[in-house]
Amino acid sequence: MICTALVFFMHLGFALLEIGLTRQKNTINILFKNIFIICTGLLLYCLVGFNLMYPGFADGASGFFGFAGFGIEAPMGTDGTLDLSYNEGYTYWTDFLFQGMFAATAATIVSGAVAERMKIGPFMIFTIIYVGVIYPIAGSWKWGGGFLQTLETPFYDFAGSTLVHSVGGWAALVAVILLGARIGKFKDGKPQAIPGHNIPLATAGVLILWLGWFGFNGGSVLSADPGVTSLTLVTTCLAAASGGVVAALFSSVCYKNLDLTMFLNGILGGLVAITAGADQMRPFDAILIGSIAGIIIVFGVALVDKLKLDDPVGAIAVHLVCGIWGTLAVGLFGALAGFDQLISQLIGVASYAVMCISSTFIIILVLKKTVGIRVSEKEEMEGLDAHEHGMDAYSDFRLSED
Amino acid sequence: MICTALVFFMHLGFALLEIGLTRQKNTINILFKNIFIICTGLLLYCLVGFNLMYPGFADGASGFFGFAGFGIEAPMGTDGTLDLSYNEGYTYWTDFLFQGMFAATAATIVSGAVAERMKIGPFMIFTIIYVGVIYPIAGSWKWGGGFLQTLETPFYDFAGSTLVHSVGGWAALVAVILLGARIGKFKDGKPQAIPGHNIPLATAGVLILWLGWFGFNGGSVLSADPGVTSLTLVTTCLAAASGGVVAALFSSVCYKNLDLTMFLNGILGGLVAITAGADQMRPFDAILIGSIAGIIIVFGVALVDKLKLDDPVGAIAVHLVCGIWGTLAVGLFGALAGFDQLISQLIGVASYAVMCISSTFIIILVLKKTVGIRVSEKEEMEGLDAHEHGMDAYSDFRLSED
Amino acid sequence: MICTALVFFMHLGFALLEIGLTRQKNTINILFKNIFIICTGLLLYCLVGFNLMYPGFADGASGFFGFAGFGIEAPMGTDGTLDLSYNEGYTYWTDFLFQGMFAATAATIVSGAVAERMKIGPFMIFTIIYVGVIYPIAGSWKWGGGFLQTLETPFYDFAGSTLVHSVGGWAALVAVILLGARIGKFKDGKPQAIPGHNIPLATAGVLILWLGWFGFNGGSVLSADPGVTSLTLVTTCLAAASGGVVAALFSSVCYKNLDLTMFLNGILGGLVAITAGADQMRPFDAILIGSIAGIIIVFGVALVDKLKLDDPVGAIAVHLVCGIWGTLAVGLFGALAGFDQLISQLIGVASYAVMCISSTFIIILVLKKTVGIRVSEKEEMEGLDAHEHGMDAYSDFRLSED
Amino acid sequence: MKKIEAIIRKSKFSDVKKELHSVGVNFFSYWDVTGLGNEKEGHVYRGVSYSTSDIQRRYLSIVVNDDFEEATISAIMKAGATGAVGDGKIFVSTVDEVYRIRTGEKGGQTLK
Amino acid sequence: MKKIEAIIRKSKFSDVKKELHSVGVNFFSYWDVTGLGNEKEGHVYRGVSYSTSDIQRRYLSIVVNDDFEEATISAIMKAGATGAVGDGKIFVSTVDEVYRIRTGEKGGQTLK
Amino acid sequence: MKKIEAIIRKSKFSDVKKELHSVGVNFFSYWDVTGLGNEKEGHVYRGVSYSTSDIQRRYLSIVVNDDFEEATISAIMKAGATGAVGDGKIFVSTVDEVYRIRTGEKGGQTLK
Ligand SMILES: Nc1ncnc2c1ncn2[C@@H]1O[C@H](COP(=O)(O)OP(=O)(O)O)[C@@H](O)[C@H]1O
Numbered sequence A, B, C: 001m002i003c004t005a006l007v008f009f010m011h012l013g014f015a016l017l018e019i020g021l022t023r024q025k026n027t028i029n030i031l032f033k034n035i036f037i038i039c040t041g042l043l044l045y046c047l048v049g050f051n052l053m054y055p056g057f058a059d060g061a062s063g064f065f066g067f068a069g070f071g072i073e074a075p076m077g078t079d080g081t082l083d084l085s086y087n088e089g090y091t092y093w094t095d096f097l098f099q100g101m102f103a104a105t106a107a108t109i110v111s112g113a114v115a116e117r118m119k120i121g122p123f124m125i126f127t128i129i130y131v132g133v134i135y136p137i138a139g140s141w142k143w144g145g146g147f148l149q150t151l152e153t154p155f156y157d158f159a160g161s162t163l164v165h166s167v168g169g170w171a172a173l174v175a176v177i178l179l180g181a182r183i184g185k186f187k188d189g190k191p192q193a194i195p196g197h198n199i200p201l202a203t204a205g206v207l208i209l210w211l212g213w214f215g216f217n218g219g220s221v222l223s224a225d226p227g228v229t230s231l232t233l234v235t236t237c238l239a240a241a242s243g244g245v246v247a248a249l250f251s252s253v254c255y256k257n258l259d260l261t262m263f264l265n266g267i268l269g270g271l272v273a274i275t276a277g278a279d280q281m282r283p284f285d286a287i288l289i290g291s292i293a294g295i296i297i298v299f300g301v302a303l304v305d306k307l308k309l310d311d312p313v314g315a316i317a318v319h320l321v322c323g324i325w326g327t328l329a330v331g332l333f334g335a336l337a338g339f340d341q342l343i344s345q346l347i348g349v350a351s352y353a354v355m356c357i358s359s360t361f362i363i364i365l366v367l368k369k370t371v372g373i374r375v376s377e378k379e380e381m382e383g384l385d386a387h388e389h390g391m392d393a394y395s396d397f398r399l400s401e402d
Numbered sequence D, E, F: 001m002k003k004i005e006a007i008i009r010k011s012k013f014s015d016v017k018k019e020l021h022s023v024g025v026n027f028f029s030y031w032d033v034t035g036l037g038n039e040k041e042g043h044v045y046r047g048v049s050y051s052t053s054d055i056q057r058r059y060l061s062i063v064v065n066d067d068f069e070e071a072t073i074s075a076i077m078k079a080g081a082t083g084a085v086g087d088g089k090i091f092v093s094t095v096d097e098v099y100r101i102r103t104g105e106k107g108g109q110t111l112k
């Protein structure tokens, strides 16, 4: 219950981080998108997603496509019942809310990556489809008892390194490719810096996210056993701390400055990476996983730039790359480590890659061809706030951005 | 206990929302008022309020005025006892703190509505009287076992749509009428826009409030039964989400722009509306109640403008109108729906209206006639921060407000 | 568990408070330091501190120096074991995390006091030594069962008025003395005002800290008995509220303006003061302790100025002076009051004073003589952000600071 | 053509703007500056009281044809004055040429 | 020496800067101002729609030697124009003397 | 009367202010601008290192009587110089008339 509240709070963290790392002129737009995601995410998940994700698979289906028929009729059950004791300790309703918050998280990740240049209408449509249909189907493969769960060595993803973060990360990657870079991000083929406008809010966002992760990982111990839960929190915190410190040190070695945004991304990278196996690791493993995530972040951000992809908040490096790393790490460290497990993890990662890339590609391409996904150059230069919202985020302040 | 913490946190939400939607030059003033409210609210509630609100009514009183004698002597009991097991699970002390936070909330609502033009001294006096005396008396009618509780079909207000939000909302309405509009709000009889200066903080405020509502509604399940609690949270979240989405869509249809502040107000409207019956509704009812609240907000804000009332943060539309709607909704939807219940709800709403309007009117009128309630024109133009506090909120920033 | 999350959240509160009360040009630097402290604090505490602090003292040591041997070998145990049921209800791991957060708090206090002029490298070294070695040793004297615990009338410090806040406060005092004032703070021997750049964030920080204190004090009821816990929260809140109100009133009498920053410091002072005896006080005692703390703050801030010490955020007045006051108050008010207790409290305060002052003095002096602890004048004038980080905190805003 | 630069109180800005409109001056640019002058403002921060003559003011830059000069100046003086120290100054200087970026025209007609 | 003050659209700034560099004008200062002119911007805030002619613009102050005057002006006009109302103005006035603080030199060579 | 506009380093502002006071110049206005010039600042943001010549500077606008011109300029040059590239410039131009809004007086005596 509390964990649900914390996971809800993560959305504030995401919102602050995203606006902090982008420019002032698109602030309202980003906030609007984030709020929209939370609200529609919850509503959609209530109406369709929850039943799509936990279909039961009791009817001897393949655990892969068999869920198709459930989506539409089951919601009636959700709404029709007031059964308050679904299972012991952890109620049906809590679970619903908790999962609904997760669903919204996947869309938020995309929101950060496409910030400052995507039209809000198409983004809203994308969100609706992705949160309402794709995420629950993908989720059901594992958490709904689908085929990944029924592998011989079941794929293991404790709280969603792959199911939540990679699912968001793949979509972010595809969206960024289809959308193109912001004007001015690459000049003569070289990446330029477009500094974020409010680093204190970004920092607050990251600390709020870290707090939220207490709920994200802590709450995913469905049994709510205090022993496991507290171990989980320890591994979570240690991975975050080591991810941050390593990323900061590593980037200060590479670039000769103490870059706070790398520190922040490193923390998030550590958090994402530990998510897959938070309950399976010993503290020392957690530090190792976090540290490697910290290094990955520094390389990842540079790599994304080198590939001429424009990801203002570092979503791809943090959620996708560290998400994959975390998932694989379950096969390398901790209680489950082993070759079979590693293969299962690889199968899981690959399945989600195929699913998410293809579905996002189709949705965004259709949107691109029909309504268009990118704002006009004029709108982009003058800011989305002025054009799509007719409002300023900081109307009493004098501004100086380029 | 945790819920108390969350309700406490709501005050940060209110503070951020209020400063976000007002102008930079009054920021310190608003923050000061809000902090003052929390602190004195707690102290007052400790000294007088708690005993005034839960007087027992055991002595065969009418449940209406019979509490008068209690106020002064009972506090000694509060302070004198260290009885730690008042009742099981939910201790006396937790309850006190929880209720104290509620009391402060009512005053905070007023604070937002009178922002940017009310003198801080008189406002502090008003707060003291309202939180210390009026709110507890009003509260005792229902939660203290007063006459509304002993109606044949008892008036139902789960967590305070009426007891907290309308009580604040009525006071806000009266104060706004007696105070008049800010200079420049109405030009030639037409409402002008006075944009808020920091929308990111306002957004953070709303998300924090939403988080706080987990505690507000969740904590009001005094039994702390996990089943009911989690259902309550689900209805709360769904109402908020639908309120927000509907308000945003509806206002974008009316005004052709995606107004983030309407989205935010819609979320709050949905939250206020569901508060009265959060534990009695099914998810679908919650969505309906929230959606209607979303529409009410858009109309309500326009109506307040049309009536030439100046409510910078939308407190009247959100807390008063949606509070009333939510209270009545208990008689229309959910487990208690029925004609008798609707009548009881109407009686409740009306009783509070009479009580709050008249008491606020008297207090504010007396203040107006004696010390004056409005700052001078010069102070208002130059900002309350400079005059009442001699400080700037953002001293390193260059400003551009009118 | 939840309390750990809240205590973690306090670090956001500290970070926001510190940046809010300092100048814009050092924002990134302060955020970097704070994030660094949390991360390394956790890691260090994991690697050495925890075992240094809870050494067992079983081997008939003096409870004073006997811990020396433990530091290095015990960590292996920490990492090597996955024993999940260390003791009932309250697990080993939760405890570790909770204490790790506390450790970081002590360093954060110093960070605020030395803000805007200390080199980040030496500060990082200081943090590592202080959090990794000094704090745990000091902590073990009382919480690790050391000599202060085995006094006839054991020294009492419920949640760390002395163990956390004074330990940080003494270090802050010494660091401030060795470091000297910021350029421009004292002109012709008279203190000048250097206003903070973002008061809304500072206010948010204080409310977040208050929220965190729910966890700090609430979580220190290791038994987690709901009765004691809720009383603790009541005393905590009342002390904070009265501290704030009294500081605000008192400073408005002294200086004829309503100074929000004094209100904020007063709240913190009240919180620090009640921390030592939160579970031993009746509500009325708490109000008294808080009120006196409020007065102390106003004098304390003025005194620090008069001594030509430059403490931008008021850390010395808040954490050191109120920490001492709170510790002594345990001997004056509440269930433990008594002459013997007061003596024990005095012994405790004095022991920590000696320990912290001497150790900090040595560390900082060595740093000063070797690498230097202060940034160059040019760097200080132009801001640490530009020089140590090469980044602006608010790159889209036009600034006007001196 | 003349450039009229006025430094006024921020709180008088909307009055000045209204007055300027009423004499037909609809085009100008403004920004906020910090001014040092005779006026002092008292502040207290954390118990340190200080007074500063660095006060935020609004800077108006108005380029007008010569025949508008007088009207503009008197409008500002009328609406911007409070009588207390710190009302600000007006500086008049000569502008050699004016261009309208949109059309490339130059000279006095661009100011209408 | 001439002082060229240009008030342009913020969204055109980087184009103008590039164009100025290409004609050899590498030194100038700029800041943001609010401009009142013919252009109006529509806004809606909480259901109140309003239109304002107070629009944020960028103010460029460029001091050049006389022989650069023409090139500078035409560069700004070329890169700053969109053809829509609100493109801004250029004001040219005379500067009597220029000093370089670093060296104490004065005159035209300080502008190179 | 002369208008002296100086573009200086922000970090030198308080020195310059003190120096100006000491030569009797107590009235002026200032604001922050971004300057392009010879100086470059290196930055790194998220692994992208870039150098920009857009540096924040302080813009002082001082209107003085002719007999103060020299003293003002040399005060700024004395206190504002560091010797490194980027110390800034001083521009001097002629002001036709000055008015004090409070009293309506005009001419040189308003500058005292
Ligand atoms: N010589 C000057 N050069 C530039 N700005 C000036 C000058 N004199 C005054 N100002 C501006 O005018 C403002 C008001 O001037 P002040 O001397 O305080 O009041 P008054 O003009 O009523 O005597 C100052 O804050 C400053 O911004």
Ligand SMILES: Nc1ncnc2c1ncn2[C@@H]1O[C@H](COP(=O)(O)OP(=O)(O)O)[C@@H](O)[C@H]1O
Pocket: D027, D028, D029, D061, D062, D063, D064, D100, D101, D102, D111, E007, E034, E035, E036, E037, E038, E039, E055, E057, E084, E085, E086, E087, E088, E089
């Ligand atoms: N006379 C003037 N003095 C100062 N600034 C002016 C003047 N005329 C126009 N401006 C500035 O130029 C901007 C554009 O002018 P506007 O009249 O809207 O467009 P256009 O020049 O295309 O007709 C205005 O917002 C204002 O900042």
Ligand SMILES: Nc1ncnc2c1ncn2[C@@H]1O[C@H](COP(=O)(O)OP(=O)(O)O)[C@@H](O)[C@H]1O
Pocket: E027, E028, E029, E061, E062, E063, E064, E100, E101, E102, E111, F007, F034, F035, F036, F037, F038, F039, F055, F057, F084, F085, F086, F087, F088, F089
């Ligand atoms: N011609 C000019 N017009 C306007 N501002 C200028 C001009 N030349 C220089 N500046 C301002 O002066 C600042 C310092 O100039 P720069 O060339 O970097 O140093 P220096 O004067 O020491 O050679 C620049 O950042 C810019 O703000």
